[in-house]
Amino acid sequence: MxxxxxxxxxxxxxxxxxxxxxxxxxxxxxxxxxxxxxxxxxxxxxxxxxxxxxxxxxxxxxxxxxxxxxxxGIWFLVVGTIVSSVLAMLMAMPIAIGAAYFLSEGIRKSWAGPLSLFVDLLAAIPSVVYGLWGYALLVPLFGHTIFPFMVTTFSFIPFLNGAAGSGYGLLTSAFVLAVMIIPLISATLRESIQMTEPALKEAGLSLGLNRLEVFWHIILPKLKTVLIGVGILALGRALGETMAVLMVSGNALNYLPSNIYAPISTMAAFIASQLDSALQDPTNMAVEALSEIALVLLLITVVVNIAARMMLWMARVR
Amino acid sequence: MAINVLEEQVLSKMGSPKKFKVSLWRKLMTALATVMVIGSFIFLAAMFLSIIIDVLIHAWPALNIKLLTEITNGIGGGLKNAIEGSIIMSLGSLLLAAPIGISAGIYLSEHGHGNAGKLLRFLSDVLVGVPSIVLGYVGYITMVIYLGWQFSVAAGIITLTVMLLPYIARSTELALSNIPLSVREAGYGLGAGEGRIVFKILLPGAAPAIMTGLFYAVALSMGETAPLLYTAGWSNYMWTGNLTKEPIGYLTYVIWTFINEPFAESHMLAFAAAFLITAGVLMLILLGRWYMLRAQRRIGAYR
Structure with missing residues (x-):
């Protein structure tokens, strides 16, 4: 043989x-x-x-x-990681859908190519540069202007009132994370919008709907599975993001955020920032505990990714 | 006659012919949605421009020839060693990851239709989602501590390689699956073996797309920090050529440590490093796209 x-x-x-x-x-x-x-x-x-x-x-x-x-004990890390990522996903979803519609249906094809570069290149910017941008531009801007304004305007909404903080914290991290994951969501969504049958769109248009209504009533419901799948995928990316969060989160220790301006820390950022001090432990238990955090983070992201791929596989995207 | 009168009466009762009317609510919602859609794109474009402009403005005073000729010292200096390190790390990891990733991609596209292929595709997609800091930590406990390589070039390169593999595999698979079946059948019909078909027909045909994937992979590895923090370490000196037991500097490390120093010179250096790395990454991505478009126009895509 x-x-x-x-x-x-x-x-x-x-x-x-x-x-x-x-x-x-x-x-x-x-x-x-x-x-x-x-x-x-x-x-x-x-x-x-x-x-x-x-x-x-x-x-x-x-x-x-x-x-x-x-x-x-890492409860503060679990809370910080999950809340910041979920918040980022909630902020990213509507904007990503809007941008995906704009670039695939809203403008003519010849403009869509160059304009979509903005979104695609946003995905390519290294995460440490996002962190630097957050550190140098967003933190002072949010801490001095926007957060105090939000605190006074939304003083009646829980979690939006209270101390405005320094600008480092949950909302800043979530904002930076949102800007990082929007291009991912938007790219997949754009692809699947272009893959929906033109006959469906034409049927909607012939009933007198305008293009936005066709998108809202016909295309989006059809892409429900894709939306959930790509949302979970982006959530997984946000959960594991290290450098950007490390630079804008405020690196809280043993502290649970009381409102959305409070400093937090995430598992990934904590591993990156704490190894140096953990190495001072002669029994090596601190390094092993950090490795346990890495294991927990790995298992969470693997589960999240498996769920997302299952959804996308059901929706037959790629 | 009577009938006509009757018709006229009926018609006049109905008034003018009924027009299709769009309710105010629908108009309002459409206008609102239009604003939101355009607004979300403008938001993204503004974010992109603000990152680029912010980095450029802060980096501008530091952009001089000193960056390329001097090595970093504690708070300032140039970036010669870091630039060298970044290039070594990304090229080294590309050298390792490209052959493995491309052959995995060939397997996925040519033989990956059974259950084994599906499982492999699934696992490589999951591997993409593994946080890069976790890769770095595993690199640290395995290579830096257990194998005793200490902070070294080899540990950094291997960690980056694991990160790049799934990207290269999937982009190669996509590139090959765009080549129609009939081209392969023509090859088999002429009596070529599997290897010859892959090397003489499929790879040349898919080369532009694969190359673009590699460009993206280099861009990705250049911009990474987290996996390198505890595998490659940091060095203020030029690399002397040892693969193990010698740490190496890289640009992204400069960004996140020098911005925490209290000196204006360090901040400028951090922004200069950010400018170089962003410019490099965006350049690679644009180059990859341009190359792909040019190749498609010249030899014609197989589609």
Whole structure:
């Protein structure tokens, strides 16, 4: 029998992809195993991250060497991550739909190409540049002008009133995240708007609807699954975003936001900012606890992505 | 006669012929929706321009030849080492990721119609969604600590490679699946084997699209920070050629650390780095698009 060399080589290289995903999960789980055993499940919903007295002698608790007073609880990170991403998605969705309609149906084809560059290039800007922009432009603008104005205007709405803060915080992070994910949502949406059958549009137009009404009553309901799928996909991107959030979130520690202007921290940003101090822990438990955060973040994004791909697969996008 | 009179009476009762009337509510909603649609595009364009202009204005005073000739010191200096590092990292990861990614893409498009292919496609889509900081952390615990490479070029490049693989695989798959089946059949009909068809027919035909995918991948790897923070480290000096045990500088690190320094010179350097990296990334994307358009016009797309 002839061995299909070429195809075997293809399969071997192609299997790098799933193997690397599996290895990621396995390495993280193995490395953080002591922390998982020590922290158990209340790790997720206690609100107490404390590396302990790093100058003391390690003590043994339940068979694990830790620094005296060390506690690991990440509820504030869970809240910060999920609330900022969901807020970003809620802000991004209407604008992305509007921009997708504008670029695919609203203007003539010859203008759509150059104008869509604005949106496409927005997706290409590195996240650390978004962070810099947020840090240098948005934070002063929001902190000095817009947040105080919002606090006085919306003083009757819960979560929108209270202290206006410094500009670093939940709403600024969500805003930057929203600008980052709009191009993703808009690009997929534009593609699927162009893929809907022209006959449907023509039927609507012949009933006397104008183009916006055709879009609202016929095309959008047809794209419901795509919308949900691409929304979840963007949510997954926002959950894992590191640099931009790190630079505008205010890096709160053990603090739950009381309104939308309050400082927060997210899991991804926390991992990036805390490894240096975790390395000071001679028992290594802090580094392992950070790795547990990475594992939690990885599992959340994998679940979110699987859900999104399922939706998009059902809607037969790509 | 009587009938005519009757008709006239009926018609005059009905008044003028009834016109199709659009209710005020619909007009109002349409106007509102138009404003929202145009507004959302203007919002995006404004965000894009404000990022570019903000970076350009702050970077302008720092853009001089010193950036290219001097290395960074603690608070200022040039960006020679960081520029070199960024280029090494992205080219290195491209060199590793391109062959693997392209062959994975070939597999997906040529043999990926069964369950194994579906699973592979699904998992590579999930891999795209893995946060880059998680990749960096895994790179840190495996290569930097466990293998003892310390902060090094190799650890950074391999971490970036894992990040780029799924992008290259999917863009290659898309490029190849646009080539019609009849072209492949013609090849088989002439007695070519699988390998020959891929190398002589499919890859040349899909080359522009694959190249565009690679341009995007380089742009992506140039702009990344999170996976490199704890794998490549940072160095104020030029790279001396060691793959392991020698950290390397890169532009995106300059942006996020130097902006936190209290000195105006450091801030200017951070903005200069942001300008260089943004210009590089946007240039690569535009170059990729232009190349694709030109190739399509010249050899004609297969569609």
């Amino acid at each position: 002839k061995i299909p060399v070429f195809r075997t080589a293809l399969v071997a290289t192609a299997s790098f992809l799933p193997i690397s995903l599996l290895l990621l999960i396995i390495f993280l789980a193995v490395y953080s195993w002591p922390a998982i055993q020590y922290n158990q499940f209340h790790f997720l919903w206690t609100n107490d991250w404390n590396l302990g007295n790093l100058y003391g002698n390690p003590v043994s608790v339940n068979g694990h060497q830790i620094m005296p007073g060390a506690k690991y």
